[in-house]
Amino acid sequence: MTEVDLISHIERDYILNLAKKGEREDGRGFDKYRKLILQPGIIKKAEGSCLANLGETKVLAGIKVDKGEPFPDTPDQAVMTTNAELIPLASPLFESGPPKEDSIELARVVDRGIREAPALDMPSLVIKEGELVRVVFIDLHILDSDGNLFDASNRAAVTALRTTKIPVLDEEGNPTEDLMPLPMLKTPVSCTFAKIGENILVDPSQNEVKTKKKYWMQD
Amino acid sequence: MELIKNGIRIDGRKKDELRDIKIEVGVLKRADGSAYVEWGMNKVYVAVYGPRELFPRFLRRSDKAVLQCKYNMASFSVDERKRPGPDRRSVEISKVTRGALEPVVLTENFPESVINVNIEVVQAEAGTRCAGITAASVALADAGIPMKDLVPACAVGKVSGEIILDLCKEEDNFGESDLPIAMIPRTGGISLLQMDGLMTGEELEEALNLAKKGCEIIYEKQKEALRKRYKGDDHD
Amino acid sequence: MIHVKNRDIVVPGELIATGNFHVQLGAEKDGENIYSTVVGIAYIDQEKKYIKIVPLRGKYVPRVGDPVVGVVEELALKKAILDINSAHKGILDIRDVTMDRSAEINKVFSVGDIVYSKVSDISGSVSLYAKPPYGKLHGGRLINISSTKIPRVIGKKGSMISIIKKYTECKVYVGQNGTIWVKGKNEGEDLALKAIEIIDAESHTSGLTERITKFLEEKVI
Numbered sequence: 001m002t003e004v005d006l007i008s009h010i011e012r013d014y015i016l017n018l019a020k021k022g023e024r025e026d027g028r029g030f031d032k033y034r035k036l037i038l039q040p041g042i043i044k045k046a047e048g049s050c051l052a053n054l055g056e057t058k059v060l061a062g063i064k065v066d067k068g069e070p071f072p073d074t075p076d077q078a079v080m081t082t083n084a085e086l087i088p089l090a091s092p093l094f095e096s097g098p099p100k101e102d103s104i105e106l107a108r109v110v111d112r113g114i115r116e117a118p119a120l121d122m123p124s125l126v127i128k129e130g131e132l133v134r135v136v137f138i139d140l141h142i143l144d145s146d147g148n149l150f151d152a153s154n155r156a157a158v159t160a161l162r163t164t165k166i167p168v169l170d171e172e173g174n175p176t177e178d179l180m181p182l183p184m185l186k187t188p189v190s191c192t193f194a195k196i197g198e199n200i201l202v203d204p205s206q207n208e209v210k211t212k213k214k215y216w217m218q219d
Numbered sequence: 220m221e222l223i224k225n226g227i228r229i230d231g232r233k234k235d236e237l238r239d240i241k242i243e244v245g246v247l248k249r250a251d252g253s254a255y256v257e258w259g260m261n262k263v264y265v266a267v268y269g270p271r272e273l274f275p276r277f278l279r280r281s282d283k284a285v286l287q288c289k290y291n292m293a294s295f296s297v298d299e300r301k302r303p304g305p306d307r308r309s310v311e312i313s314k315v316t317r318g319a320l321e322p323v324v325l326t327e328n329f330p331e332s333v334i335n336v337n338i339e340v341v342q343a344e345a346g347t348r349c350a351g352i353t354a355a356s357v358a359l360a361d362a363g364i365p366m367k368d369l370v371p372a373c374a375v376g377k378v379s380g381e382i383i384l385d386l387c388k389e390e391d392n393f394g395e396s397d398l399p400i401a402m403i404p405r406t407g408g409i410s411l412l413q414m415d416g417l418m419t420g421e422e423l424e425e426a427l428n429l430a431k432k433g434c435e436i437i438y439e440k441q442k443e444a445l446r447k448r449y450k451g452d453d454h455d
Numbered sequence: 456m457i458h459v460k461n462r463d464i465v466v467p468g469e470l471i472a473t474g475n476f477h478v479q480l481g482a483e484k485d486g487e488n489i490y491s492t493v494v495g496i497a498y499i500d501q502e503k504k505y506i507k508i509v510p511l512r513g514k515y516v517p518r519v520g521d522p523v524v525g526v527v528e529e530l531a532l533k534k535a536i537l538d539i540n541s542a543h544k545g546i547l548d549i550r551d552v553t554m555d556r557s558a559e560i561n562k563v564f565s566v567g568d569i570v571y572s573k574v575s576d577i578s579g580s581v582s583l584y585a586k587p588p589y590g591k592l593h594g595g596r597l598i599n600i601s602s603t604k605i606p607r608v609i610g611k612k613g614s615m616i617s618i619i620k621k622y623t624e625c626k627v628y629v630g631q632n633g634t635i636w637v638k639g640k641n642e643g644e645d646l647a648l649k650a651i652e653i654i655d656a657e658s659h660t661s662g663l664t665e666r667i668t669k670f671l672e673e674k675v676i
Contacts, residue, residue: 006538008526009567010597010636039302043342044260046295056248060341062295087291089266089337091249096289096337098304139294139303141341143264144247252512269515272540284542323467325483325492328516332542360467363513363603365492367483368468405468405490445466445494447509449659 005093007210015211017198018210026055026206038155040163048182050162052156055205056146058090061138061156062163065172065182067127068135078125078133082111084140084153091145110140110153113188119158121183127173134166136182147206154190155174191218222378222390230387237373237385237433238346242354242444244361252362254444259387261346262296263351265358266337273333283326288317288336290351290455296343312348313338319352319372319401319411325365334364345391346360349373352401357441361448371437372401375426377418378445382425384433396422400430404438461499464511464659465491467499471506472499481508495603496659511659515541515602515632517574517581522603524592525583527568535564537572537583539632540602547572547583552590569597569636571628592628596640598648602633607658608651615654615664622671623647646674 018024028034032057043049048063070079084107086094099107114120125134138161140153164182167175194204194212201208222229227366232238238259247253250266273279290312294301305313324334336359338351349372358370376386378394391397396416402409409427418426456473459465469491471482478484481493491497493510500506515524517539525537525545535552539544547570549560564570569592576582585591600608608629609616620627623646625639637647650667659664 006526006528006567008569008597009565010569010592012567013594014596033315043262043295045298045342045344049295058247060293062293062341064300065302083294085293085303087337088268088289088335088340089247089250089264092251092271095517096291096305111240137294137300139300141293141339143339144249146248166323272543329542360494361509361512363493363601365481365510366467367490367492369466405485441482442466442469446464449464449494 005210007207008065011207012211015207016197019199019201022199024201026205030199030201033151034205036155038159040159047166048160050156050160050163052152052159053204054148054155055151056144057148057152058142058144059149059156060141060143061153061160062141063160064137064139065166066135066137067132070126070133072073075130076126077122077136078120080111080115080120080122080138081136082107082114082138082140082157084110084142086142086145094142094145106149106153108141109150110157110190111138113154113190114138114157114161117186117188117207119161119184119186119188120159121185124183127169132173136161145206147204147209148192150192151190151203154188158187158189192216193218222393223381223383225261227250228378228383228387229389233411234381234383235397235429236431237436238438240437242357242440244357244444250358252358252360252364254354254357254361256350258346258350258353259385260342261340261347261350262342263347263354264339265351265354266335266339266340267335267355267358267362267364269334269362270329270332270364271335273331278333279331281330282427284324284329284332285332286317286321286326286334286336288313288320288338290316290338290340290348292340292343292347293432296340312351315411315413316348316352316355319370320359322408322410323356323367323370323403324359325367328365336357345386346399348372349399349401353437353441357444360445368403368404368405369438369441370401370410371434371441372399373377373430373433373437374399375430375433377416377422377426382422382429384429398426398430400427400434402431402434404434457499457501459497459499461497462659462661463497464494465497466494467492470612471497471508473503477505478658479505479507481510482506506641510603510623512601513603515539517541518578518631519574519577521631522571522589522629523575523583523632524569524571524597524628524634524636525632527564527566527570530561530564530566533560535560535570537570539581539630540634541581541632543581545572545574545581545583547585551575551582551584551586553586558578564591571630571636582616590638592638595626595636596644596648598635598637598651600633600635600651602631604658605631605633607654607663608635610664615667618664618668618671619647619650620674623650639672646671
């Protein structure tokens with residue numbers, strides 16, 4: 001109802017009282033996720049993509065894979081970067097402009113989950129050590145913000161990576177006609193909780209996010 | 220490259236054929252009004268917020284609402300990844316989009332406020348500004364913002380000397396001329412007219428007539444999409 | 456001459472009628488022609504010659520005298536600023552809340568409070584009045600629907616709202632801005648909200664009052 005990040009006392013009390021009784025606004029159990037729908041390959045222009053619908057939260061992840069120089073301190077690893085756009089489309093609270101702390105935090109948290117799992121086999125994406133590696137861009141586009149952007153983004157990004165197809169390179173590092181998937185290792189699954197009163201709930205919806213005392217993420 | 224042979228274009232269409240267009244209304248929960256358009260390979264989301272309070276205050280107008288349009292392309296929407304954030308092209312398209320929609324939005328009803336139109340292109344293949352304007356009209360209507368009319372938009376152009384409707388990517392890149400046009404069917408007026416390349420006076424007239432036909436078809440799709448959203452069962 | 460049927464769904468730019476009709480809402484005259492300006496249901500009275508198009512969605516447009524239910528968003532020196540689901544916020548001056556001259560606004564309200572008030576002035580900003588019987592609301596439940604559906608929730612001469620109150624045994628305050636507050640026993644509150652949700656979803660159909668009555672009767676048994 002409001003554009004400020006606000007919930008009315010009446011709505012907040014309702015959620016707190018429900019939680020005391022072991023219930024949630026949408027009837028879920030404390031340990032249940034909203035319905036998750038994943039649509040990989042939805043953006044043909046991208047090497048990989050996935051639209052994640054988690055309840056009404058919608059996140060579109062796009063993977064673009066290019067070639068470039070590795071970072072000087074990791075000559076034997078591919079380059080991977082994650083960016084998140086909390087675009088004004090998705091919520092009356094999001095403003096346009098350069099990434100602010102929320103979108104930077106979201107990008108870095110999703111990135112860490114993927115990088116440290118490790119999800120991507122970074123060494124095997126090296127073309128010529130110290131000179132040429134694959135560069136993987138993970139771009140998260142939030143389309144509709146209804147709570148728990150972290151998990152929706154994680155699902156979208158990981159699924160997009162797992163369904164990405166890149167050209168096979170010949171000995172000179174030139175692309176051939178053949179395609180191959182990205183070399184994947186582990187599959188990081190993030191899990192976000194909110195503390196409501198004395199209770200811990202998984203996958204908080206928008207109203208639960210506004211009511212929460214604390215917010216956790218776990219990979 | 221032969222862009223057109225015996226009246227058949229590179230993607231199999233005839234000169235006056237539109238690409239496949241699908242319009243959905245009310246696809247985003249948080250927005251006051253929203254629409255999603257698939258137009259050929261283009262995929263465009265539009266969200267409308269407002270009318271709502273405008274900050275900074277000095278932008279407010281005492282006689283009407285301010286219409287703000289923002290066109291943006293996702294990094295992964297094009298072949299070569301695009302750096303996030305507005306570039307000069309996006310800024311220009313945002314401005315002409317506002318110009319295309321402003322004549323129909325009854326902004327006098329909401330002085331001192333702002334109506335935000337956010338256009339997000341998640342996949343692009345020629346004609347995104349027309350897809351954006353087409354979707355934005357529908358999203359504005361979905362938000363309940365009073366309008367004189369909806370605004371259909373499409374591009375016409377010239378390839379191999381022939382006037383064609385709704386350019387695809389190759390036609391846009393290698394053709395002789397490209398004209399995106401937005402129309403206001405109720406008055407027959409034109410609210411967006413841009414041109415690249417060269418055309419003679421007669422060619423331009425032929426192009427405008429073809430655009431009008433294209434816009435009429437798109438207009439019907441816009442109306443149908445809006446009606447479909449609200450066709451519940453009738454319990455009479 | 457009329458170009459659409461009564462109760463048709465119409466869209467902006469659609470030609471509704473030609474001739475000497477009075478436009479009450481949702482349409483504009485252009486010479487002899489009357490065009491819809493919104494997505495809505497067209498109501499045409501051929502006898503009295505009026506046309507009204509009720510928008511299916513849209514922000515609340517405040518009118519003086521309207522009761523509204525709003526959320527306190529901000530507290531300024533001597534006033535509270537409320538969100539009333541409109542293009543502008545509602546301003547509630549402390550003098551329109553209490554007779555106590557020394558009262559401070561942040562002792563009376565806090566951010567997040569729900570307030571039942573009346574629109575007192577719309578020239579410039581939207582001014583609200585919240586002396587009794589209006590004021591802060593405690594407990595109960597809230598529901599937000601489109602302000603355009605509120606007349607259906609109230610019904611002809613309050614018929615619909617009376618039915619809801621009777622079967623659910625709840626207090627119901629209907630804000631013209633689309634926010635409705637109900638208070639009663641838990642089951643009553645749930646039932647009232649469900650009934651309102653049905654009205655919101657089916658507002659453009661007929662026979663709604665009978666269907667809601669039947670729905671409530673069955674649930675209460």
